[in-house]
Amino acid sequence: MSEVVLIATLASILADSAPIIFAALGETLNERAGVVNLSVEGTMMLSAMIGFAAAFVLDGYGPMLFMGTDLAPYITVAAGFAAAMLAGALIALVVAFGSITLRRDQVAVGFIMTLLAIDLSSFAGVNFVRKPGPSVGHLPIPALADIPVVGPILFSQDAVTYLSFLLIIGMAVFFARTQPGLRLRGIGERPQAAFARGTNVVLMRYLYTALGGALIGFGGAAFSLHVKLGWSHRHTAGFGWVALAIVIFGGWDPLKVALGAYFFGALRAAATTLQALLPAVPVQVFPLLPFPLMILTLVIFNSDGLVRALSLLPLGPRRFLFGLLRSNPPAALGTHFRQE
């Protein structure tokens, strides 16, 4: 592979992974608060449709509304993302209401919302199928984009990809260095103790569920306005489930979740290349490759064997590796909080 091709491939992996980054980090926020939002698949699908549709409709009125200003394409696309985030937050609020206030089973509520949102996206999106529409524009960063190798990979992207970088860094800092981030971890680990330390568990669970839902919605719109442009029936099929799996794969840690998303993106890219190299193997095999690999990694990193292997090491490296590799779910994930 020539250097140019390699750089282009890496750049496209980063760009194409953005929707999953947003969705998986949104779900991370949900699950860290103790709420399993199983509606990711449906939320992505519906918000991909709504994001595209909103931008498409606004684009139609564009000349009238903005009188041909230069900002028109940005405003229409931003409006599409805003609509998608709103949709994501609303679905998440239904999950939150069902699980936090009504104390129903989180998995059941989330699953039903997935089914509902998928069908709703097909039903309401029928007028937008395969229409060419607005999309996020390329936005190389002056000066930085000219740096050899790194420039074209990191700084010759569009706004959505840059935002995905910022979100990863921002969320990692939020968890590791801020008091609200620490409290959020507390809510997911032991809500009774978090309450004892002055956290309003119910309010915070609502807030982070809605916020996470909005990010998942953003991920959906990133699909239809940034990766696979436009809208068609079941446009994002499967990616919501992948995002859910990546949260587990990444051990509920923003950096590792992001790594997981890029790993998945790289595997998909590799599958395309392998397909060309090995024509004898049935085509259907390659897109499936990431999944058994992910299962294998999950089995290794979630096993007691890892803990036992680490226990042979001296204290310093053991702690470091354990902090790096451990991937226990938040202890109160999926449970109801009842104040005494």
Place this chain on the structure above:
Amino acid sequence: MKIELREIHKRFGAVHANAGINLSVGTGTILGILGENGAGKSTLMKILSGYFHPDSGGILLDGAAVRLRTPADALRHGVGMLHQDPLDFPPMRVLDNFLLGREHQFWQRRSAARADFDALCSEFEFRLDPDGFMFDLTVGERQQLEIARLLWLGARVLILDEPTTGISANQKVKLFATLRKLAAQNKTVIFVSHKLEDVEGLCGRVAVLRRGALVGEAQPPYTTAGLVQMMFGQALAVGVRPAAPLGAPQLELRGAEFAGEHIVLRNVDLTVAAGEVVGLAGLEGSGQQQLLKGVAGLVALGKGSLKIGGRDLSQASYKEFLAAGTAFMAADRLEEGMIAGLTIEEHMVLARRGKQPAIVDWAVARTAAQAGIAEFNIKGAPASVVEGLSGGNQQRALLALLPPALKLLAMEHPTRGLDVESAIYIWSKLLMRRAEGTAILFATADLEELLRYSDRVLVFFAGEIMAVLRAADATVEQLGALIGGKQK
């Protein structure tokens, strides 16, 4: 800080957990609060630390009336509580735990917090590594962390709920030194316990609660007899047991060891004859549960030997214990005893022992349920779900589910939470079993029940059997002192 509690009332349903409690605690003192399980100590302390709101009554801190809305609110007023099971976050690091809950800060400011943490640790000689993980700490170390944290957040009153349970002797010495130091720094310490020795050794004053009321206060020098009498009430007239001839040994333990989650019961030698009733006395969690579950085959025997009806079951499975004729009745009726959501007749089917046909004959089950309901006077129908029954009726239903002709019956708190009528009824049924030759072991916190129904009483303290008494010779004072860990 000076604390005054005025006429505190708190009810939970029919239970009057705190019935008009007046109590004041001065600055720089260590007050002990004594009382048996269910005396209302925890409720009172949870009211003082903002977890519960009193139905009526008031709290004054340094003379000013306050309303403590939440635990965090109480801590803002300077009242911090250390729970028996520390309310911390096991998967996190020590420093994260220390930091979590600091108010009015967006950034964690870890290096400043670390410096404060190290200063507090060296002041009280705690050896805690801020980068370590919580799950590597012992209960005693988690307490130390919690004390440091509460002080860091400005606690001037420290409430400790049963802090000496589950910590080592060394850690206890260190804890007491810490508490004395805090008192010397003009902090107020409230030490809740049911261990006489700890309270006598540490506290400058003791308040005793019984059945939700403050029954008295004492100051050093304490007399154990005086404290025991306040804790357990006046000596009771012990009823006459119908005599029953003892038969062959049904349970034989030799050097038996049973491990529990927090406690290991070691080196138990015990023989219980057919028709004998053995009562297990002691504070909850002193090892009684391990013995009861162990002889029923629910906790594996670590060392030694165990025979039921003369057969060696040391290595046997629970199934073999059941086949040998043992049964266990758990204190938590809906958790371990029965299955919430299922009806009495469904329980009848589930509780059958031995080989059963694959297809349930519901007509037979209903008849059996009706017979059980009639025999045990249960207020319910075959189709009633068990969680809808009252506690007394659940206990009767559990008895109805026991197979006939048991060799050994092990029970936790057979009459806890029941009204007097139900309790008497349950014991009449149990005594019938005893007359048929069943050996009965039961644990209870009710000393009167112990002395009335037991032939022998084993007193447990901190995982050891401290004493074996003949119930006919034992007195409530003697039992109370032994339960509190006093040899004499």
